[in-house]
Amino acid sequence: MRLRTILTVTLAAALLFGLGAVAGRPTAVSTSFTAAPPEAKLPATIAAYQQRLREVPGDWTTWAALGSAYLEQARAAADPSYYPKAEGALRKSLQVRAGNALALAGLGALANARHDFAGARSLAQQALSADAFSDTAYGVLADAETQLGHPAEATDAVQHMLDLKPGLASYTRASYDLEQHGRRTDAAELMRRALAAATEPADIAFCHQHLAALAWAAGDVATAAREVSLGLAADDGVVGLWQLKARVDAASGDLDRALADLDKVVARAPTVDALVEQARMLTAAGRDPAPALKLAEAAHQLFVANGGTDDLGASALAMAAGRPAEAVAMAEREWDRRQFAEVADAVAWSRNAAGRPAEALPFIQRAEALGRLDPTIAYHHGMIALGTGDRVTAKLQLQLALSLNPHFSPIDAPAALRALSSLEP
Incomplete structure (x- = not known):
């Protein structure tokens, strides 16, 4: 399936595969690299990972998951002091299992969050060398190529992500890519289809936030206001919705x-x-x-x-x-x-x-x-x-x-x- 046919093919696949957890936000840069737990559960998830690592310090997958959770906590709390913790956990994963794609993709997501987009691109490419089927690495690559000003490469990475795993994280990037090329109507249609399949309150709020931002950019204040209200009804803790409401x-x-x-x-x-x-x-x-x-x-x-x-x-x-x-x-x-x-x-x-x-x-x-x-x-x-x-x-x-x-x-x-x-x- 190609990105240009996303509204006729990929979205139909979405109804079969369903939506993943929120792994991106309607901003230029995503900070998560795997499906993160809901924000309210992050402290408990982090504590569980830490306990697991005390018992099995050689569990490289849990080290990578802990790094992902710290990175999501940094995003959720707008607190970059979690970045060094995320880096430490991800590098420990690499120490235990050199060259593993999970940790490399995680470090790439961290580099994107720190705005080191060239570094993020390199790390994503290393992750893909280790695992050519890593949709999360393609997401990191798409974010980096977008910010580096390489639109063709960004679209290609988004397409690979869509092919590997249709879901909210890939739809978000595809919608943003379409918007960057002036295809706002297509971008909004994509997010409406994603919304139809969303079940978690945070996912529903996220889709409404993205739709509100698209409507606002088009000058459709009434639609933007309606989408904001619907998003806040689903999850009133989403700060991006309050920013749009302002x-x-x-x-x-x-x-x-x-x-x-x-x-x-x-x-x-x-x-x-x-x-x-x-x-x-x-x-x-x-x-x-x-x-x-x-x-x-x-x-x-x-x-x-x-x-x-x-x-x-x-x-x-x-x-x-x-x-x-x-x-x-x-x-x-x-x-x-x-x-x-x-x-x-x-x-x-x-x-x-x-x-x-x-x-x-x-x-x-x-x-x-x-x-x-x-x-x-x-x-x-x-x-x-x-x-x-x-x-x-x-x-x-x-x-x-x-x-x-x-x-x-x-x-x-x-x-x-x-x-x-x-x-x-």
Whole structure:
């Protein structure tokens, strides 16, 4: 079965094979490499693995499973201090049984979580050399190739994963791959089929979250709101749903409720991304964003201290704090490591903010190269074009941004409207 026929063949197979446990999230990078236990059961699962290893210290599969559980705990708690624990367990598995695919795939997933995408690709390839039928290794490879800016290789890895094990983890990656190529309708159809087969509350909530994000990107606020409500009804502990709810509430003009939603997000998952979004929402509401930015700095330092590299997050922080020159340096350093659309957009937008719109133009074009329809990128392109004096392109791109989603940002959408008004005769 090929990815291009996913909606006619692979999805039918899904009804036969069923869904696996959640092994990915609707984000650019997945951190789990095997079917992880439900979040509420993670502490008990970790304790059981630890007890097993005290009794049978040479059980290399349990060492690998323990590493996977630590990695899932890091994701669930947004706590990178679990990364060294995960690495220790996975490397112990390799010590006991050299070259085993489970541990290599796990280390690859850990490398993805730490944003070492080149390292993750190498480890996934090693895992596949040891076990050519490892769907989890193909998942790690797909995530790494996506972030490295290798779309054909990412699609190929996703296809192998689908062929080996149709399930929620592979559907998630396939849906994301379709979205990256501008095939949003197909991406949503895939997740609706996955939802139809989901049974666990966390899986159901996850599918609704992904569908809500797709609807939001398309400017369908009503559908996004409905999917968020359905997801929260299934599992109200999923922070991504609260983050999307904040955007929906902001679109309705209720910034107080949006900020309350984001308070729930950062209380449970104080990531750089969530805290920067909170800072921008505070700015839109006329409040001081400094406390949120201070916490975001601390979150970034914690990530780095535990082996992570996130110059993209550092660039976003610098932009939010009004330091465009620093933002440019961080975004360009990230670009040297990976040529992904999101990074190209960060380089372009920071260069524009630093007063260098002509140098920003090639990068915003790189961000659009695959055909993904994104209102923020369209807005950035419009403002960059305006900065270069290209009023025709500026008008077209700003119109595109607002047609895709007139509520895409409580700060940038009004700015797009003002800029567009200035271009009217």
